[in-house]
Amino acid sequence: MSPPSTNREHLARLAALADANAAEAVRVVADLDAARLLWRPSPERWSVADCLEHLIATGVVYHPRIRAVLATATRDAALDDARWAPTWFGRLFVRAAGPHGRAVRARGPFVPPPGRLDACPRLLAQQRELRALIEDAHGTDLRALRIESPLSRVLTLRLGEAFEMLLAHQQRHLAQAWRVRQSVGFPASRALAAGG
Numbered sequence: 001m002s003p004p005s006t007n008r009e010h011l012a013r014l015a016a017l018a019d020a021n022a023a024e025a026v027r028v029v030a031d032l033d034a035a036r037l038l039w040r041p042s043p044e045r046w047s048v049a050d051c052l053e054h055l056i057a058t059g060v061v062y063h064p065r066i067r068a069v070l071a072t073a074t075r076d077a078a079l080d081d082a083r084w085a086p087t088w089f090g091r092l093f094v095r096a097a098g099p100h101g102r103a104v105r106a107r108g109p110f111v112p113p114p115g116r117l118d119a120c121p122r123l124l125a126q127q128r129e130l131r132a133l134i135e136d137a138h139g140t141d142l143r144a145l146r147i148e149s150p151l152s153r154v155l156t157l158r159l160g161e162a163f164e165m166l167l168a169h170q171q172r173h174l175a176q177a178w179r180v181r182q183s184v185g186f187p188a189s190r191a192l193a194a195g196g
Contacts, residue, residue: 007142008080010160014134017167021174022127025052028177029120031189038115041183049115051177052123054106055170059126061109061150062166066133069147069159075139084142090161098168099175109150134163 028048029037040047046054086094095101106112116122142160149155157165180186 005083006080007082007084007160008138010084010142010164011080011134011137014160014163014167015131017171018127018131018134021167021170022124024171024174025120025123025127028174028181033189034117036181036187036189037117037119039180039187041180041185046112046176046180047115048177048180049117049119050112051173051180052119053112053115054110055173056119056123056126057110057112058166058169059123059130062147062162063126063129063133065147065150066159066162069145070133070136070140073140073145077139079139079141082141082143084160086161086164087158090157090164093155093157094161094165094168097165097172099172101172107151130163130166137163 029052032048037049038047040050137159140159143158145159146156147159147162149157
């Protein structure tokens with residue numbers, strides 16, 4: 001599939017990814033009881049719930065930054081037809097944050113609190129917020145508006161890149177949650193354990 005060529009196409013692709021990620025989050029927890037949701041392969045590794053908590057923590061940091069930029073953005077419907085292209089740095093950052101990026105230990109505001117049983121419903125609520133932000137970005141200049149990294153003012157992403165990074169990052173940790181489920185020692189469901 002060719003990359004989106006206009007801002008409108010890029011935003012449509014982002015919205016579809018947001019919906020797909022939300023559906024994947026539901027799938028990854030669908031049959032998990034509390035013990036399985038909170039189970040960790042080892043004390044230093046994350047549970048399925050921890051993976052979702054990390055995504056929530058990331059949204060807590062980035063969504064207000066995006067909202068603030070959009071609140072002051074000038075809008076022009078013609079910008080939806082402007083050419084979309086990420087920067088070299090943006091492409092690199094999105095790739096690094098995504099499923100095939102190098103593993104990096106979470107730090108600062110991205111360290112998740114202990115996993116909670118309501119992690120998935122809270123993530124889905126946050127995903128609806130992200131979806132609304134993507135819709136609100138129509139008519140804005142996705143290349144001119146910049147989002148600062150919470151870890152360094154030197155690191156900034158264009159708005160269109162920031163959305164894509166968040167969604168690629170979600171894909172990364174949803175895949176991690178599935179790997180937790182496939183780990184040696186992951187508890188069997190109660191139905192299977194009971195022979196049902």
